[in-house]
Amino acid sequence: MTDDNEPRVIGLACGSSHSLALISTPTGSIVLSWGRGEDGQLGHGDAEDRQEPQAVFSLIGRGVSVVHCGAEYSLAVAEAEKQIYSWGWGDFGRLGTGDVKDVFIPCPLPAMTGRQVASVACGDTHTLVATAAGELFAFGRNQNGQCGLGSIQDCVVPQLVTALQGKHVTRVACGAEHSMCATAEGEVYCWGWGRYGNIGDGESQDRHLPTKAKGLSGIKVAQVACGWRHSIAVDAEGAMYTWGWAAYAQLMHGDRTDQYVPKRVEAVRHVALVAGGWRHTLAADREGRVYACGWNKFGQCGVGSTEDVVTPQQVQGLDGERVVQLKSGWKHTLAVTDSGKLYSWGRNVNGQLGHSGMQDSREPKELTALSRGNINIEAFT
Amino acid sequence: MTDDNEPRVIGLACGSSHSLALISTPTGSIVLSWGRGEDGQLGHGDAEDRQEPQAVFSLIGRGVSVVHCGAEYSLAVAEAEKQIYSWGWGDFGRLGTGDVKDVFIPCPLPAMTGRQVASVACGDTHTLVATAAGELFAFGRNQNGQCGLGSIQDCVVPQLVTALQGKHVTRVACGAEHSMCATAEGEVYCWGWGRYGNIGDGESQDRHLPTKAKGLSGIKVAQVACGWRHSIAVDAEGAMYTWGWAAYAQLMHGDRTDQYVPKRVEAVRHVALVAGGWRHTLAADREGRVYACGWNKFGQCGVGSTEDVVTPQQVQGLDGERVVQLKSGWKHTLAVTDSGKLYSWGRNVNGQLGHSGMQDSREPKELTALSRGNINIEAFT
Numbered sequence: 122m123t124d125d126n127e128p129r130v131i132g133l134a135c136g137s138s139h140s141l142a143l144i145s146t147p148t149g150s151i152v153l154s155w156g157r158g159e160d161g162q163l164g165h166g167d168a169e170d171r172q173e174p175q176a177v178f179s180l181i182g183r184g185v186s187v188v189h190c191g192a193e194y195s196l197a198v199a200e201a202e203k204q205i206y207s208w209g210w211g212d213f214g215r216l217g218t219g220d221v222k223d224v225f226i227p228c229p230l231p232a233m234t235g236r237q238v239a240s241v242a243c244g245d246t247h248t249l250v251a252t253a254a255g256e257l258f259a260f261g262r263n264q265n266g267q268c269g270l271g272s273i274q275d276c277v278v279p280q281l282v283t284a285l286q287g288k289h290v291t292r293v294a295c296g297a298e299h300s301m302c303a304t305a306e307g308e309v310y311c312w313g314w315g316r317y318g319n320i321g322d323g324e325s326q327d328r329h330l331p332t333k334a335k336g337l338s339g340i341k342v343a344q345v346a347c348g349w350r351h352s353i354a355v356d357a358e359g360a361m362y363t364w365g366w367a368a369y370a371q372l373m374h375g376d377r378t379d380q381y382v383p384k385r386v387e388a389v390r391h392v393a394l395v396a397g398g399w400r401h402t403l404a405a406d407r408e409g410r411v412y413a414c415g416w417n418k419f420g421q422c423g424v425g426s427t428e429d430v431v432t433p434q435q436v437q438g439l440d441g442e443r444v445v446q447l448k449s450g451w452k453h454t455l456a457v458t459d460s461g462k463l464y465s466w467g468r469n470v471n472g473q474l475g476h477s478g479m480q481d482s483r484e485p486k487e488l489t490a491l492s493r494g495n496i497n498i499e500a501f502t
Numbered sequence: 503m504t505d506d507n508e509p510r511v512i513g514l515a516c517g518s519s520h521s522l523a524l525i526s527t528p529t530g531s532i533v534l535s536w537g538r539g540e541d542g543q544l545g546h547g548d549a550e551d552r553q554e555p556q557a558v559f560s561l562i563g564r565g566v567s568v569v570h571c572g573a574e575y576s577l578a579v580a581e582a583e584k585q586i587y588s589w590g591w592g593d594f595g596r597l598g599t600g601d602v603k604d605v606f607i608p609c610p611l612p613a614m615t616g617r618q619v620a621s622v623a624c625g626d627t628h629t630l631v632a633t634a635a636g637e638l639f640a641f642g643r644n645q646n647g648q649c650g651l652g653s654i655q656d657c658v659v660p661q662l663v664t665a666l667q668g669k670h671v672t673r674v675a676c677g678a679e680h681s682m683c684a685t686a687e688g689e690v691y692c693w694g695w696g697r698y699g700n701i702g703d704g705e706s707q708d709r710h711l712p713t714k715a716k717g718l719s720g721i722k723v724a725q726v727a728c729g730w731r732h733s734i735a736v737d738a739e740g741a742m743y744t745w746g747w748a749a750y751a752q753l754m755h756g757d758r759t760d761q762y763v764p765k766r767v768e769a770v771r772h773v774a775l776v777a778g779g780w781r782h783t784l785a786a787d788r789e790g791r792v793y794a795c796g797w798n799k800f801g802q803c804g805v806g807s808t809e810d811v812v813t814p815q816q817v818q819g820l821d822g823e824r825v826v827q828l829k830s831g832w833k834h835t836l837a838v839t840d841s842g843k844l845y846s847w848g849r850n851v852n853g854q855l856g857h858s859g860m861q862d863s864r865e866p867k868e869l870t871a872l873s874r875g876n877i878n879i880e881a882f883t
Contacts, residue, residue, distance in 0.1 A: 159851065168799070170851070221749065264646065264695075275697065314645075316656065368602065418549070470540065470551070 128496040129461045135450030136162055136190035136209075137399070138471040142174060142455075142463070142491055143188045143197075146498055150185050152177040152197055153491070153501055156450075156473030160193040161225035162209035168225070172472030172479065174491060176501040179227050180206065190450070191215060191243030191295070197227065198238045205233045205241070205250065213246045214277030215261035221277060232279045233258070244295030244347075247313075249302070250279065255289030257282040257302060265298045266329030267313030273329060284330050285310070296347035296365075296397070301354075302331070307341030309334040309354050309383075318381030319352045319365025325381060335382045337362065348397030348415075349451070354383060359391040361404055369400040370431040371415030377431075388412070388433040394444065399451035404433070409443020411436040411456065419452045420483025421467030427483055438484040439464060456485065461493025509877040510842045516831030517543055517571035517590075518780075519852040523555060523836075523844070523872055524569045524578075527879055531566050533558040533578055534872070534882055537831075537854030541574040542606035543590035549606070553853030553860065555872060557882040560608050561587065571831070572596060572624030572676070578608065579619045586614045586622070586631065594627045595658030596642035602658060613660045614639070625676030625728075628694075630683070631660065636670030638663040638683060646679045647710030648694030654710060665711050666691070677728035677746075677778070682735075683712070688722030690715040690735050690764075699762030700733045700746025706762060716763045718743070729778030729796075730832070735764060740772040742785055750781040751812040752796030758812075769793070769814040775825065780832035785814070790824020792817040792837065800833045801864025802848030808864055819865040820845060837866065842874025 131150070132143030139156030153174035154163040161168065164177040177197075186200035194209025194216060206227040207216040214221055217230045237253035247261030247268060258279040259268035266273055269282045289305035299313035299320065310331035311320040318325050321334030337354070344355040351365030351372060362383035363372040370377050373386045386392075386404070389412045394405040401415030401422055412433040413422035420427055423436040442458035449455075453467030453474060464485035465474040472479060475488045489495055512531070513524030520537030534555035535544040542549065545558040558578075567581035575590025575597060587608040588597040595602055598611045618634035628642030628649060639660040640649035647654055650663045670686035680694035680701065691712035692701040699706050702715030718735070725736040732746030732753060743764035744753040751758050754767045767773075767785070770793045775786040782796030782803055793814040794803035801808055804817040823839035830836075834848030834855060845866035846855040853860060856869045870876055 168851075470549075 127493055128498060129493040130446070130457050130463050130491055132188050133446050133448040133455045133457065134188045134190040134195070135448045135453060135455055136195065137192040137451040138453070138468070138473050139163060139190065139195070140450065140453070140455055140465070140473050140475060141188040141190055141195055143185060144491070144496060144498070149182055151498065151501070152180045152185050152188055154195065155475045157193075157471035160210035161223050162190070162193050162195050164195060164208045164225070164227050166226050170471045172475070172477050174475050174501055177227060178502070181502075187241070189241045189243050191248065192245045192297070192451070194243065196241060196243055196248065198241060200238070203235050203237055205230045205238065213262035213275050215243070215246045215248055217248060217260045217279050219278050230279070239291060240293045242293040242295040242300070244300070245297040247295065247298070247300070249293040249295055249300055251290040251293050251302065255291070255305065257285050257290045257293065259300070262298070265314035265327045267298050267300050269300060269312045269329070269331050271330050282331065292345050294345040294347045296352065297349045299347065299352070301345045301347055301352055303342045303345045303354070307343070307357070309337055309342045309345060311352060317350050317366035318379045319350055321352060321364045321381070321383050323381050334364070337383055344395060346395045346397045348402055349399045351397060351402070353395045353397055353402065355392050355395055359393065359407060361386040361389060361392040361395065363402065369416040369429060371400050371402045373402055373404070373414040373433050375432045394447045396447045396449035396454065398449035398454065401430075401449070403436075403447055403449055403454060405444045405447050409445065409459065411439065411444050411447065419468035419481050421449075421452045421454055423454060423466040423483070423485050425484050436485060463488045463491040508874055509879060510874040511827070511838050511844050511872055513569050514827050514829040514836045514838065515569045515571040515576070516829045516834060516836055517576065518573040518832040519849070519854050520544060520571065520576070521831065521834070521836055521846070521854050521856060522569040522571055522576055524566060525872070525877060525879070530563055532879065532882070533561045533566050533569055535576065536856045538852035541591035542604050543571070543574050543576050545576060545589045545606070545608050547607050551852045553856070553858045555856050555882055558608060559883070568622070570622045570624050572629065573626045573832070575624065577622060577624055577629065579622060581619070584616050584618060586611045586619065594643035594656050596624070596627045596629055598629055598641045598660050600659050611660070620672060621674045623674040623676040623681070625681070626678040628676065628679070628681070630674040630676060630681055632671040632674050632683065636672070636686065638666050638671045638674065640681070643679070646695035646708045648679050648681050650681060650693045650710070650712050652711050663712065673726050675726040675728040677733065678730045680728065680733070682726045682728055682733055684723045684726045684735070688724070688738070690718055690723045690726060692733060698731050698747035699760050700731055702733060702745045702762070702764050704762050715745070718764055725776060727776045727778045729783055730780045732778060732783070734776045734778055734783065736773050736776055740774065740788060742767040742770060742773040742776065744783065750797040750810060752781050752783045754783055754785070754795040754814050756813045775828045777828045777830035777835065779830035779835065782811070782830070784828055784830055784835060786825045786828050790826065790840065792820065792825050792828065800849035800862050802830070802833045802835055804835060804847040804864065804866050806865050817866060844869045844872040
């Protein structure tokens, strides 16, 4: 029988080349970070990489409830405090602080203080925040309309996406320069950069306002996720749909044909979790089996090779356990199983796998220091 | 008396975090690369960093005459062959190969074969090539109009910039997402991303077509260069002008005020060479003294500290020698003196300084392996 007070991983996030884990402990949550640190995205106050998890000191005791990563920045929501913290590369206002300075120690976002947050997503240079009330705020770069405001002016301060007023936004996701959301009614909207069909409206143009993805009428979407230049949706029955860039077969359709409208993924059914990487995609079904597809140069698909995966293959090496958390960075993947084990695989040149050293891993490798029953908080602080 | 047959550095280029050097030898030129290799930008066939110079084998014997770097890609011109080679990150067609694949071993650009090239520049995701006939070709990402074609459609194949027909383009430069050129008549045009005033037309809008920079009438510009989000011009008398982003005091005006039109740099006179980094700028005067200004977190200004340099300071530690070649990456700088010594300074986390190891350097450090009289070609091959 497991001890609910036992420290365990309750949240994961991956940036281009860095990783975050949220650990619950009897005295409150702790955020750990590792991987690339050049732009301050690890929050340790310097610009150095870390090859092993290290606690983000300034967030201890803040009650962080969820963590997120953009390409080269990070964000934490502290639910009880009703506060959002951000850190990393600051250009274009992606951190939401009100200016464009880089941040090396997490800072609170004054504009979001007091708001109850339901869902957050971070792209390359922009950020989305959906509140519990169903409102959507956007900030950061907006050159391709990814803030959904009908203009292409960048926003250093969070802006309300008025085009979605009247809709209750429940889930958000960001690709490199595009955005997605799902509403309480199960509708999906996309906006921003759209050159590979990733908007899903049948065209390949940027959209400066939220645009309904086509072909999903009557379908109640429960989850949305983005890869760098592709889009993913999962409905309440576990059917998965992808659209956008397919040059690396990342759409899971068994080909390299870009899709301009959502297309059902036939190879994986009863999908419970999805994660979009730079040029690859992962899905876990309700049995907790993980399937990967796409670019695999660094082993990020976790199937034991470095050949691109054109038709979804099951990820082995998870000891037959069910995966219950799944996140993907550009070239690496993190997963947590139902027994609380944390696995990482893919590129490790910046230490983003957390195993110490810089050896890539083409199969899941357990990060034992963060597996339930094994977590020694003092070791990270 | 120096031996003209002695191997020496005749060209330099810097990307975001990598470096190229062109070495002349009695049997032909050799290209060496080092630093960040993740995207194939070193041309060695793999994705690994190099902390010391290594020869790019496939370019041996090709008669490479000049080398250039974009943020995460590289380019070499082979003048006698009338060929251009490119390698590195391929998205958006920045390599000019006709597709968007990454390239890990240099490939020739079919579309440019047979053309005599006068000047080349590479940005984050786009490339400019000016021919000896004075025509300008552009390819790569064009979302902000940086290809100068009047549209925002990306170009995977080189396109003629028809707006400059009738002008003889002699020099080109690229920032992150903007472009500059100088003509034989000494005029300066800018286009592309323009939000920080870096276009120089008094506004802060993107320009999809070449736009004349204001306030330079009667001035004959001889050189152009770009930092990430700023622009630099030098006239025939050695007067230097800068405009664009100044948040890090990189414009050399002693303040942090963005400039929307070219402004004369008072602090440095009789300028012979300029180089634009990510958030810093360097200038060498006709006596070969180097001055630096701007972001200095990693010592990239070379003035012995890591405090930002707000008013231009002279770079010490070059042994009183004259600098005759000067190039800057995002956070590092390379320089060659008239006696043929190569110095590097700044960030070294990817080995971009070439000294072996990853120790940053806040002052010029001689890269003795590439200094004239000391170059052992066999050591790099």
